[in-house]
Amino acid sequence: MTDHLIVGGGIIGLLTARYLRQAGAGVTLLERRQVGRESSWAGGGILSPLYPWRYAAPVNALARWSQPRYRALAEELQADTGIDPEWIQSGLLVLDPDETPRATAWAEKAGARLDIIDRDTLARIEPAVGAHADGGLLFPEFAQVRNPCLLKALRRDVQARGVRIRESAEVSHLLHENGRIRGVATADGGHIAAERVIIACGAWSASLLRELGQAIDIAPVRGQMLLYRGEPGLLKHIVLHRGHYAIPRRDGRLLFGSTMEDVGFDKTVTEQARQELERAAQVLIPALAEVPLERHWAGLRPASPNGIPYIGAHPRIEGLYINAGHFRNGVVMAPASAHLLADLVLGRRPILDPAPFALDTHASAA
Ligand SMILES: Cc1cc2nc3c(=O)[nH]c(=O)nc-3n(C[C@H](O)[C@H](O)[C@H](O)COP(=O)(O)OP(=O)(O)OC[C@H]3O[C@@H](n4cnc5c(N)ncnc54)[C@H](O)[C@@H]3O)c2cc1C
Structure with a gap:
């Protein structure tokens, strides 16, 4: 059994894996196709919301926490993996x-x-x-990263740190019993047991939660x-x-x-x-x-509504978490989102007030 199972290998899943692993947690990441080839690859890598004043305060809170930390992240990844994420302060x-x-x-x-x-x-x-x-x-x-390079570097980095990555592993549904997560079932008929499961499936996140009767708007x-x-x-x-x-x-x-x-x-x-x-x-x-x-x-x-991601625990299934719904700003918000989720999973003091991102209060925060 793995302690932490992350479903989805975009920037959100990879960075969440990194923070959890840095804290000593055992982490397995399941990706339906190839790691880092969906939205996180397709985006522009601008490290700011396009017109930040048009966004709700929780979006800017995540972006403003992440921005000053991106340069160090890129430098660390380059030093450790040899891949340059091309952080450039182009303004x-x-x-x-x-x-x-x-x-x-x-x-x-x-x-x-x-x-x-x-x-x-x-x-x-x-x-x-x-x-x-x-x-x-x-x-x-304001800066940018070359997101495909960032993803390659992150993949190499988390693997070197001991995160197990399984590609071509599509999660078909979640396994839970008596209000507790038990693991996931994969499309090829396999079952993977886990203490905690984190949904980081980007645009595909809503369907896995729908069968639990949890409507999330992504x-x-x-x-x-x-x-x-x-x-x-x-x-x-x-x-x-x-x-x-x-x-x-x-x-x-x-x-x-x-x-x-x-x-x-x-x-x-x-x-x-x-x-x-x-x-x-x-x-x-x-x-x-x-x-x-x-x-x-x-x-x-x-x-997601107003571009505010869902970050936090499922209100009824213990051990189930979500980190998804980053809309147009998933790259810039990723370090803060991943750190915040890791804080909540590990019971640490959170870097930001998690209330606006919680599944049950999300709609009212907008
Ligand atoms: C054209 C465009 C431009 C953008 N520009 C910017 C920008 O400049 N700056 C910025 O900050 N953001 C930008 N974004 C937004 C940003 O790319 C996204 O918010 C971010 O990539 C979301 O990351 P993610 O990890 O949640 O999703 P994804 O990168 O989509 O990753 C989700 C992963 O989950 C996997 N998955 C799905 N279902 C399952 C399953 N059942 N089992 C296993 N795996 C599964 C998918 O295959 C995928 O790899 C842009 C997006 C686009 C499309």
Whole structure:
């Protein structure tokens, strides 16, 4: 029997495994396909909510706890695994001047640095941006990671620490008896006993809990992304304009995203989305018209009400926990979410007030 069984090998499951293992717990992680290939792979790796002032306080609480810890996490992972998660403090440049009053008020309250940039400064610091832009809001402290590299590093790290990873192991249902979790059943007919089970299945989390009569509101929202094969230096900052964003990677590749589509568990990419994203990308950065498009993909965000994840114990089944529903901000919120869940599982003093994330109080916290 394993003490802790984590179901789902995205960033949330992997980081939860890491914190539990660091505390000396025995951990097994089950992943239905391959570790780190779903939403956590498909996302952009921006280490901030896109417009933080539009989000509920619990989302910002998780993001603000995680942000200052990401650099050290990336450095530690690189030193221990040889894989660089490419933490870069590229700053977030918001080219939506009408957001200035709310952004300024939020930054002041949150203690985040914000520079108001005029047209000339913008042309100097980010010359690739289209001439239509009339200045912007620069958050110079905000950073990014290259999420596929982060996931590879995390996988190698947790394995080296002794976490057992089983891939192609889909959990079909939970095993419980007399109000206590006993383990899980897998789609191939196997049973795995465990003292504690943690559901970290991203967009797929609701179905495992539904059979327990526990309705949790997590649904897939498709996001399509484009990847350009640019030259280093084309863009220096993460740039956000009317909901679209461009993320420059260190090697010159540039991500452009994304769509928000309510189409169920369908990860197909569409020609219509490609054309819309290409058009928006070329308005924002005209030089992209000459840059080859390398790839186009889609991922499923685990959408919860107001984007507030469920983090905590199941109210009726002892030993069953959930850490899911991170919607658009799962990468930036992951360290805090995983640490908080580990605190609750291990009975430690929690890093943040867990009440807004609890399964039974979640709806009222929004
Ligand atoms: C286009 C796009 C852009 C994004 N950009 C950003 C961004 O810039 N910054 C940011 O912070 N966030 C971003 N996000 C959101 C972020 O990617 C997600 O919130 C986060 O990855 C969720 O992580 P997760 O581990 O919960 O889910 P996932 O990464 O989806 O992992 C869940 C895992 O559980 C497995 N699983 C499911 N069911 C079972 C089962 N029954 N048995 C076993 N395993 C199972 C799945 O196969 C999967 O590997 C973006 C998302 C998308 C799609």
